[in-house]
Amino acid sequence: MQKFIGTGVALVTPFKEDLTVDYNALIKLVDYNIDNGINYLVINGTTAESATITKEEKKEIIKVIAETNKGRLPLVLGVGGNNTQTVVEELQTLDLSNIDAILSVAPYYSKPTQEGFYQHFKAVALASPKPIILYNVPGRTAKNMLPETTLRLANDFDNVIGVKEAANIQQQYYSLLKDKPEDFLVISGDDDLTLGVVLAGGAGVISVIGQGLPKEFSTMIQLGLAGKNKEAFDIHYKLMDIVDYIFEENNPAGIKAVLMKKGICLDEVRLPLVKASEELQTKISDFIDNL
Template identity: 60%
Template sequence: MQALTGTGVALVTPFKKDFSVDTEALKKIVNYQIDGGIEYLVVLGTTAESATLTKEEKELVITTVIEANNGRLPLVLGVGGNNTAGVVAELKSRDLSKFTAVLSVSPYYNKPTQEGIYQHFKMVAEASPVPVILYNVPGRTASNMLPATVTRLANDFKNIIGIKEAAGDIVQAMKLIQHKPEGFLVISGDDMITLPMVLAGGAGVISVIGEGFPRQFSDMVRLGLERKVDEAYRLHYLLADAIDMIFEQGNPAGIKCVFAALGLSEETVRLPLVNVNEDLAARIKAFVNKIRNL
């Protein structure tokens, strides 16, 4: 899956001030990613506030991104949940012909055992007409998909082609890289440790900060993949403070503040999320202006 090596971004869903989906802003954001050198786009992930979108709004987002992208970059669609039967039904009924893969989160809230996680993804793999990227994010799911479970799934199902690993644990990531089957993609889901993961043998990232600063972050990942360590770390440290800031008061409130500073969309998020406070907004906007002037 060479198409999914490098930098993917988890697209936001921009909202107008009345909280409706802003399709024109979404088109601008898609073009901004493509112009910035991003390798692929992830639609309806956590960063898209997909938990607060209606079925009709999700279809609107998908249609808008497909039209704006116009076949230029590979697309990955978020299809996951904690109701296995529901995920399977969606995979069987949805037209995935425009998507290179699906990104499927480990079941949240239910707190399944490792065997439960395995059986869930067994059903997902058997139902999906396109390759599957697993998504491990214990901070949101309340359970950690262990490397042994990931390796078992990767060996048993050839259409499980990678994992977005967002446990924030570089040792766990290295164990995944050490024991993965050949060709299996270990993709960072944590912007701050993306470069160390890439240098350890990871395939790249599905990023949030990369959405705000696509040129710098995708260049960093490419330099890392090329083993140009010093040049890559210069870009890492250039963006490190911004990574902290965009997650300081929650995602995607921080990255939406970046987009507002860039003039691409409003800062609006839907409850239970709220906009970043004035202090953080001022710091984010100052950082955006600094990067613009470099």
């Protein structure tokens, strides 16, 4: 699965002032990332405000991104939830002809046991016609899927090809990297820890800040994958503050403030999220001016 090594980005969903989807801005965002060294695109992840996107909008977003991409980069689609049967039905009914893999988030709110996580993803793996990247993000789901559960799934199902790990626990990454099957991908979902994960043997990142600063972030990842630690950390240190800023209030309000500053899209978000405060927007704007 070489196509998922490097920098993937969890694309935002741009909105107009009336909060309808801004498809022209979405096209601009896709081209901007392809032109600046990103390795693959993730559609309808948490950063896309997937919780407030309708089924009809989701289909149109997939269509527009696929048509803009024209096969240039692999596409990963977010399909997940806390109703296992609904996730299975979506995998069986969605048109996945342009999609290379599925990113499936651990069930949120329900707080399953480790066996519950396993049985959920077993059902997803058996239903999916595409390879699956598991997504562990306890800060959003309220329950941590432990490395032994992730590795059990990796060993039991050939189409479970990787995990986007976003527990923000360094030791958890090391446990996965130490015991994973050889071809299983450990992908960082924590922008702040990504370089350390790559240098320890990780496959790369599915990033939020990467779509706003694709050239800088993807260069850092490529240097890390090549073992050029000093050069990679030089970029890491330059980007540390902006990574903190974009998560300071809520995601994706922070990254949308970056993208507005870059002239890609507006900073509109749908409730219950609100736009970045003026204070945060000023910090983000000043950082980009000084970069």
